[in-house]
Amino acid sequence: MIKTLILLVFLNLSLSAQAEEGLCDKLDAVKKNNQQQLERFTLTQFGFDKDARDLAIPDLAIIVHNVNLPAQIKRVTFNRGNNGKSCYFKPLAFAQGGENERYWGWHMLWAEAGNGLFYARMDGEAWVSSNPKRFTKLGAIDPQFKLDKDTIIVTWQQIDNGVTTNIQATSSDEGRSWDIAAIQP
Numbered sequence: 001m002i003k004t005l006i007l008l009v010f011l012n013l014s015l016s017a018q019a020e021e022g023l024c025d026k027l028d029a030v031k032k033n034n035q036q037q038l039e040r041f042t043l044t045q046f047g048f049d050k051d052a053r054d055l056a057i058p059d060l061a062i063i064v065h066n067v068n069l070p071a072q073i074k075r076v077t078f079n080r081g082n083n084g085k086s087c088y089f090k091p092l093a094f095a096q097g098g099e100n101e102r103y104w105g106w107h108m109l110w111a112e113a114g115n116g117l118f119y120a121r122m123d124g125e126a127w128v129s130s131n132p133k134r135f136t137k138l139g140a141i142d143p144q145f146k147l148d149k150d151t152i153i154v155t156w157q158q159i160d161n162g163v164t165t166n167i168q169a170t171s172s173d174e175g176r177s178w179d180i181a182a183i184q185p
Contacts, residue, residue: 023086023087024044024086024087024089025044025087025089025090025091026042026043026044026045026091027042027043027044027091027092027093027094028040028041028043028094029041029094029095029096029106031096031103037066037067037068038067039064039065039066040064040065041063041064041094041106042062042063042065043060043061043062043076043091043094043106043110044060044061044089044091045058045059045060045061045081045087045089046059046060046061046063046073046075048061048075057079057081058081058082058086058088058089059075059076059078059079059080059081059089060075060076060077060080060081060089060091060108060110061073061074061075062074062076062106062108062122062127074122074127075129076108076120076122076129076132077089077120077129077132080112080115080132082113087113088112088113089110089111089112089113090110090111090112090113091108091109091110092110092111092117092143092145093107093108093109093143093145093154094106094107094108094109095107095145095147097121097124097174097175098174099149103124104123104124104125104174105121105122105123105124106121106122106124107121107145107147107152107174107175108120108121108122108129109145109154111139111140111143114139115137116134116135116136116137116138116139116140117135117136117140117143117154117156118133118134118135119132119133119135119154119169119175119178120132120133120175121175121176130175133175133178135154135167135169135178135180136156136158138158138159138160139158139159140156140157141156141157141159141164142156142157143155143156144156150172150173150174151170151171151172152170152171152175153168153170154168154169155167155168155169155183165182166182166183166184166185167180167181167182168181168182168183
C-alpha cells in the first residue's frame with residue numbers, strides 16, 4: 001500500500017514536470033534576425049521562480065531559439081499562473097507586429113484556466129511586455145485572431161447566465177487600445 005502510494009506520488013510529480021517542460025500548448029513562429037539567420041520563437045508556459053514547496057510557478061513566456069546561441073527565455077506574465085494546474089496558459093495566437101521594415105515585436109493572445117481571455121504586446125528589442133489586457137473573465141469559446149497591418153480583430157463567443165453572445169474586440173493602433181462590443185453572428 002505505501003509502495004503504491006509513493007509510486008503514484010512520483011508518477012504525478014513526473015507528469016507535472018513534463019507538462020511544464022513541453023506537454024502544454026505552444027505556438028511557434030520563425031523569422032530571420034538582423035544577421036539573416038533563422039530564429040524560432042515559441043510562445044508557451046514556462047516554470048519560473050520556485051515557491052515554498054519548491055514547485056515551479058508557471059507563467060507565459062517567449063523562448064527564442066537561435067542556432068548559434070543558447071535559448072533565451074523572455075517572460076510575458078509575472079506571477080499569474082497557478083502551480084496547482086499543470087497547463088494554466090493556453091496560447092491562442094502569436095503574430096509579428098509591424099511589417100518587415102518596421103518590425104517592433106509580437107502580438108499575443110491566450111486563455112488562462114478559469115480566468116478568461118487575454119492579449120498583450122511584447123517589444124522585440126527590449127523584451128518588455130505590456131500589461132495583459134483581459135477581454136473577458138468568462139471562458140472564451142472559439143476565439144479567432146486576425147491581423148491586418150495596424151488593425152487587430154479578436155472575436156469569440158461567451159456564455160453568461162445561459163445566453164451565448166458573440167463578441168468582437170478591435171484595435172486600430174497595433175493593440176494599444178481596444179473597442180469591445182457584442183456583434184451579430
